[in-house]
Amino acid sequence: MTGDGPHHDGPGARPVTAGREQRGRGWQENLRGYALEVRGSVREGERGPVLVIAGLIVIWCVFQALDDKFLSPRNLSNIGVDIVGTGLVAVGIVFVLLIREIDLSVGSVSGLAGAAFAVLNVNQGVPEWLAVIVAVAVGTAVGAFHGAFHAWLGVPAFVVTLAGLLIWNGLTLYLLGASGTINIDEEGLVASLTSRHFGADAVAYAVAALGTAGYLLAARRRRGRHRAAGMPYRPQGEIWLRTALLAVAAFAAAYTLNRFQGLPLALLIFLVVLVVSDYVLRRTRYGRRVYALGGGVEAARRAGIGVERVRVAMFMVSGTLAAVGGLFVASGLTSASPTTARAAGSGMLLINAIAAAVIGGTSLFGGRGSPWSVLLGVLVIQSIASGMALLGVQDAVQFMITGGVLLAAVAADALSRRAAARSGRSRATPT
Amino acid sequence: MIHPPVLALRGISKRFGGVQALVDVDLKLRAGEVVALAGDNGAGKSTLVKVVSGVSPADRGVIEWEGRPVQIKRPHDAHSLGIATVYQDLAMCDNLDVVGNLFLGREIDRVGILDEVEMERRARDLMRTLSIRIPDVRVPVAALSAGQRQAVAISRSLMAAPKVLLLDEPTAALGVEQTSHLFDLIEEVRDRGMAIILISHNMGDIKAVADRVAVLRLGRNNGLFDVSTVTQEQIISAVTGAADNAVAHRARPDEEAWP
Ligand SMILES: Nc1ncnc2c1ncn2[C@@H]1O[C@H](COP(=O)(O)OP(=O)(O)OP(=O)(O)O)[C@@H](O)[C@H]1O
Ligand SMILES: [Mg+2]
Numbered sequence: 001m002t003g004d005g006p007h008h009d010g011p012g013a014r015p016v017t018a019g020r021e022q023r024g025r026g027w028q029e030n031l032r033g034y035a036l037e038v039r040g041s042v043r044e045g046e047r048g049p050v051l052v053i054a055g056l057i058v059i060w061c062v063f064q065a066l067d068d069k070f071l072s073p074r075n076l077s078n079i080g081v082d083i084v085g086t087g088l089v090a091v092g093i094v095f096v097l098l099i100r101e102i103d104l105s106v107g108s109v110s111g112l113a114g115a116a117f118a119v120l121n122v123n124q125g126v127p128e129w130l131a132v133i134v135a136v137a138v139g140t141a142v143g144a145f146h147g148a149f150h151a152w153l154g155v156p157a158f159v160v161t162l163a164g165l166l167i168w169n170g171l172t173l174y175l176l177g178a179s180g181t182i183n184i185d186e187e188g189l190v191a192s193l194t195s196r197h198f199g200a201d202a203v204a205y206a207v208a209a210l211g212t213a214g215y216l217l218a219a220r221r222r223r224g225r226h227r228a229a230g231m232p233y234r235p236q237g238e239i240w241l242r243t244a245l246l247a248v249a250a251f252a253a254a255y256t257l258n259r260f261q262g263l264p265l266a267l268l269i270f271l272v273v274l275v276v277s278d279y280v281l282r283r284t285r286y287g288r289r290v291y292a293l294g295g296g297v298e299a300a301r302r303a304g305i306g307v308e309r310v311r312v313a314m315f316m317v318s319g320t321l322a323a324v325g326g327l328f329v330a331s332g333l334t335s336a337s338p339t340t341a342r343a344a345g346s347g348m349l350l351i352n353a354i355a356a357a358v359i360g361g362t363s364l365f366g367g368r369g370s371p372w373s374v375l376l377g378v379l380v381i382q383s384i385a386s387g388m389a390l391l392g393v394q395d396a397v398q399f400m401i402t403g404g405v406l407l408a409a410v411a412a413d414a415l416s417r418r419a420a421a422r423s424g425r426s427r428a429t430p431t
Numbered sequence: 432m433i434h435p436p437v438l439a440l441r442g443i444s445k446r447f448g449g450v451q452a453l454v455d456v457d458l459k460l461r462a463g464e465v466v467a468l469a470g471d472n473g474a475g476k477s478t479l480v481k482v483v484s485g486v487s488p489a490d491r492g493v494i495e496w497e498g499r500p501v502q503i504k505r506p507h508d509a510h511s512l513g514i515a516t517v518y519q520d521l522a523m524c525d526n527l528d529v530v531g532n533l534f535l536g537r538e539i540d541r542v543g544i545l546d547e548v549e550m551e552r553r554a555r556d557l558m559r560t561l562s563i564r565i566p567d568v569r570v571p572v573a574a575l576s577a578g579q580r581q582a583v584a585i586s587r588s589l590m591a592a593p594k595v596l597l598l599d600e601p602t603a604a605l606g607v608e609q610t611s612h613l614f615d616l617i618e619e620v621r622d623r624g625m626a627i628i629l630i631s632h633n634m635g636d637i638k639a640v641a642d643r644v645a646v647l648r649l650g651r652n653n654g655l656f657d658v659s660t661v662t663q664e665q666i667i668s669a670v671t672g673a674a675d676n677a678v679a680h681r682a683r684p685d686e687e688a689w690p
Contacts, residue, residue: 225548231555232569285540288527292535295524302486302522303536304507367526 052376063387073259079382081194084266085328087378090353091277091371092321095314099293100366101157103318105164110326111344113139115172118182118336128189136323143319147312169345173338181337193331197261204254204263212247277371294367355406356381358413365417437462437626438595443492445478452478453650465627467641469670475650476630477519480597484516485509515593519600521584525573530554532572533587557586577604596627614640634663648672
């Protein structure tokens with residue numbers, strides 16, 4: 001596994017002296033380069049997962065000690081479904097946070113989508129698939145509206161979306177005003193989003209196996225390409241270690257889910273959204289522009305990036321995912337009602353979504369984070385909510401705790417940013 | 432060796448609110464020459480650079496590229512003509528690594544998917560050929576020193592193999608060795624036919640690499656000199672306004688009369 005051999009002799013203007021020494025020095029250099037790479041990503045605040053996983057384990061242990069139903073397959077499976085609505089909204093928030101903006105309207109938009117779907121499908125008799133498409137399109141359009149105000153009129157995003165929070169919540173209440181609570185078809189498409197489980201054990205295991213194998217293959221392929229080009233690459237051992245950890249987590253989850261009703265459809269959709277959005281953001285040219293905007297708008301503009309268009313697109317993504325998340329919320333409740341609409345307007349979903357993104361390691365200061373951060377963050381948030389619900393903690397206390405968690409996450413983000421800036425500057429002496 | 436003018440600015444004016452940053456500025460740049468742009472703080476040097484690079488277009492005036500008038504309204508227009516710029520404030524994305532910044536806006540991709548390996552390979556090659564010392568091409572630029580950032584910004588501008596290179600105080604953060612290295616580089620690319628505008632406050636630097644020196648004062652042309660014949664004192668008096676060359680300049684609008 002040592003990176004020796006002739007692969008270092010790449011084309012180009014490499015100094016002649018390198019040739020002879022390279023052979024013996026290859027793997028050391030590789031290790032050094034790799035260590036620098038790791039240091040770089042740590043400084044970038046991507047050390048996240050370990051701390052958050054530790055926090056999650058603590059939370060689980062505490063609630064399990066207080067109520068032994070907490071870690072039952074049933075409750076864990078329910079958490080697995082309940083994270084999806086908030087999680088999808090939070091993924092949308094990640095896109096906006098990456099360009100260093102914020103979307104405060106997502107809670108209202110998700111409520112609006114749920115109401116629009118219910119009114120169209122139940123009251124107006126529009127076919128369910130069409131009502132779903134319209135509801136999601138409403139989210140996209142609302143996002144485009146916010147984005148246009150922000151990008152082209154230069155109104156700060158938090159003001160535009162704060163106004164949106166009220167406007168779309170008002171519209172939701174107006175839509176539902178005539179009919180009050182609307183119950184959606186319990187056998188229908190939207191209801192099945194959260195009620196459907198893949199009963200056969202094989203499905204959950206197959207997904208776990210596929211995810212693990214996919215990760216392993218992608219990591220090995222990257223390693224192979226870097227090695228062939230004579231560049232630093234991950235040691236073989238680390239790839240296997242990461243794969244093993246992933247496999248343990250994936251198969252444990254599959255086993256637990258199979259002890260209840262099997263893999264929930266909602267969770268599968270959520271995982272697909274995470275994989276796709278992560279790929280787009282980290283591996284495509286478009287995703288690079290998104291990160292660039294978060295790291296320096298002026299630099300991005302001077303590099304010829306259409307800053308305004310990227311901004312509008314990000315708000316469209318966030319509106320769309322808020323609407324999709326809203327359909328999952330409506331699905332879970334099998335209804336859309338003025339009460340839930342008021343709750344959506346109260347900002348609980350918004351706060352949970354922001355907290356989920358930030359706890360997982362996406363920065364409020366732009367340019368740092370990834371959709372995967374949402375998975376851990378929303379697990380933390382939903383575990384706390386579920387535990388408190390099991391214990392019968394009253395709303396008032398839940399509010400305070402959720403707000404406190406958000407504050408703690410944001411404080412940690414600000415501190416890690418300061419630490420990153422310090423370490424960045426302290427290294428900023430000529431080498 | 433006489434080269435045709437690659438870039439000509441005529442009557443460029445630009446104002447920011449109450450500040451008239453540029454007034455009727457003329458400048459001509461031939462392929463294979465280095466024109467230094469001198470002037471006091473706030474004279475309008477950076478503003479002129481941003482006009483040419485499309486970051487903040489002029490209010491009035493004509494830009495001619497290889498003899499025909501062109502519109503430079505966005506950075507993209509300047510890039511596609513073959514104009515590359517190192518800005519005074521560098522303008523880099525702190526969260527991206529050196530590779531990401533070098534290729535920002537012109538990533539190597541296959542159907543939209545980034546080819547990180549190829550970009551990293553080229554970045555390493557480039558850092559090596561330009562003898563730029565940075566810890567690694569994968570560290571975020573936030574972790575680089577000011578001089579290292581400047582070196583990265585300069586490499587980025589050279590990577591596009593431009594016809595015109597605009598350098599806004601490129602040596603401000605560079606050490607002695609890196610500065611002389613940059614000057615060698617400037618001479619090398621000039622001899623290959625690149626045209627360069629070099630902004631500097633350092634008379635020694637100007638004398639060392641420039642062929643001509645254009646002076647801006649309070650947003651106006653205030654003299655154009657041949658470096659081989661002008662004295663440092665003459666440049667300084669044009670910069671400070673001790674010598675008012677604006678009138679002299681306007682009396683000779685025909686630029687062929689310029690040195
Ligand atoms: N974006 C802006 N908005 C308002 N005024 C500006 C802006 N950019 C430049 N100016 C003004 O234009 C004038 C010229 O500024 P410019 O940055 O071009 O000077 P400079 O010659 O580059 O100076 P320095 O040597 O300090 O870099 C200054 O008076 C400045 O205040
Ligand atoms: Mg300047």
